[in-house]
Amino acid sequence: MINFTSALYLGLHHSSRVLQPWQQLSLGVPAALAEPPGATEVAQQLAQLQGCEQGVLLPSTLHLFWDLFGMLFQQQAALFLDAETYAVVRWGVEQFRAKGGEVHIFRHHDPDALLAQIKRLSYGKRKYPVAIADGFCPACGHAAPVGEYLEIVRHFGGLLVLDDTQALGVLGEMPALHCPYGKGGGGILRWSGSSGPDIVVGSSLAKGLGVPVAVLAGSGKLIKRFKAASDTRVHGSPPSVAVIQAARHALMVNRSRGDWLRQRLAQRAAQFRNGLAAMGLNTIGGWFPVQILREIDGSEAVQAHQVLSRLGIQAVLSRPRGSNVAHLSFLITARHTAGEIDQCIDMLATVIHGSGKSANRNRKTNALTL
Structure with missing residues (x-):
């Protein structure tokens, strides 16, 4: 998981x-x-x-x-x-x-x-x-x-x-x-x-x-x-x-490793956002490690959360204050590997497109060296 x-x-x-x-x-x-x-x-x-x-x-x-x-x-x-x-x-x-x-x-x-x-x-x-x-x-x-x-x-x-x-x-x-x-x-x-x-x-x-x-x-x-x-x-x-x-x-x-960890974190967040953008999806969060899917909400977010869990991806299902609409969020950390980010994106593609492959997706993870 x-x-x-x-x-x-x-x-x-x-x-x-x-x-x-x-x-x-x-x-x-x-x-x-x-x-x-x-x-x-x-x-x-x-x-x-x-x-x-x-x-x-x-x-x-x-x-x-x-x-x-x-x-x-x-x-x-x-x-x-x-x-x-x-x-x-x-x-x-x-x-x-x-x-x-x-x-x-x-x-x-x-x-x-x-x-x-x-x-x-x-x-x-x-x-x-x-x-x-x-x-x-x-x-x-x-x-x-x-x-x-x-x-x-x-x-x-x-x-x-x-x-x-x-x-x-x-x-x-x-x-x-x-x-x-x-x-x-x-x-x-x-x-x-x-x-x-x-x-x-x-x-x-x-x-x-x-x-x-x-x-x-x-x-x-x-x-x-x-x-x-x-x-x-x-x-x-x-x-x-x-x-x-x-x-x-x-x-x-x-003091000793913080800037290195922050740079790695920024790279993982960028990799996640770029992977979603290649599928035509956008997130709320910008460069921050909390990424909230824009296009998937309500009952679709609930269903996606359940399917992702069965596929081995734990995400956050929440309702913003003052709203009854569920949203799906992903919290990125410096411990995530480039491979884990790619795997998450692949599973999202499975949920959205009903297939393990999404069209026109060209991720480049070889530059994520930290």
């Missing part, structure tokens, strides 16, 4: 054999009393990777955004949420709303809509505007207009909050035609060239870097305030020492 359901984009697994040993998984105290060994160092390295001043580790992005929006409620903020922001962020926003906080939704990736809503608020109530978005949206295949969002909130003295879970470890600085992901893996801030004390980034390492832990990165002042206000750092367990050691290992691999 060839698996196209894993979001471990760089293919990092972090076997126990390659991690530094630990004497105990937990200190038995919350992070508010004592940080687990290595937590502060790893958080600082992750913050620097993303272009931020300081960071703090949390067990998950749910813990992170729950506490972040709890802190912002105390500061009399008004939230402006991109309409397609990921579910976990929205759960934190709902907690903010349940407390009586003011929440506004603006059109996906539409800076003009954000500006209009903030302007309407500024005429009446004087509140601290906070714009919220995903750094990269796999559902539409585009990065958020981070620079434009930042310019707007900066004009009003506000804050930009980004969930960079998809991009961390994948995107980086200096993207180019031959290097679409850029270098370094620092995420959307590095990729867009944005920075400043009025940006805070919450990210899980569970996708690009392969570690189930989250980091909040921003200015030193904001992170200090977050630590003082955080409820989960008082009432919940911090990340385990084992997870922190895995994050340390992920950073080490990212």
Whole structure:
């Protein structure tokens, strides 16, 4: 079975054999009393990777955004949420709303809509505007207009909050035609060239870097305030020492082999898209490793998913938020071989054309040497 359901984009697994040993998984105290060994160092390295001043580790992005929006409620903020922001962020926003906080939704990736809503608020109530978005949206295949969002909130003295879970470890600085992901893996801030004390980034390492832990990165002042206000750092367990050691290992691999893995990943994603294009199929996702078929949806997607499974191909069958129409997605990782990508395309041809061969298809995999 060839698996196209894993979001471990760089293919990092972090076997126990390659991690530094630990004497105990937990200190038995919350992070508010004592940080687990290595937590502060790893958080600082992750913050620097993303272009931020300081960071703090949390067990998950749910813990992170729950506490972040709890802190912002105390500061009399008004939230402006991109309409397609990921579910976990929205759960934190709902907690903010349940407390009586003011929440506004603006059109996906539409800076003009954000500006209009903030302007309407500024005429009446004087509140601290906070714009919220995903750094990269796999559902539409585009990065958020981070620079434009930042310019707007900066004009009003506000804050930009980004969930960079998809991009961390994948995107980086200096993207180019031959290097679409850029270098370094620092995420959307590095990729867009944005920075400043009025940006805070919450990210899980569970996708690009392969570690189930989250980091909040921003200015030193904001992170200090977050630590003082955080409820989960008082009432919940911090990340385990084992997870922190895995994050340390992920950073080490990212420094030594990350750019090579990203280049391999870009080649596999391009091979997949080119193979589908030769069959007359298109995907949502562009050069990103999440590829969603455009032409096959609804009951056809369900049937295709079942047939592919019988043929040895695991794909993702999902329904976008607010839609009842099923879509078929393929998640590419750096562990996929050129042969596996070709095999997947052949099986798709079988499903679509009822034959193991598709017409006018001429793939060239000999150039995919990584």
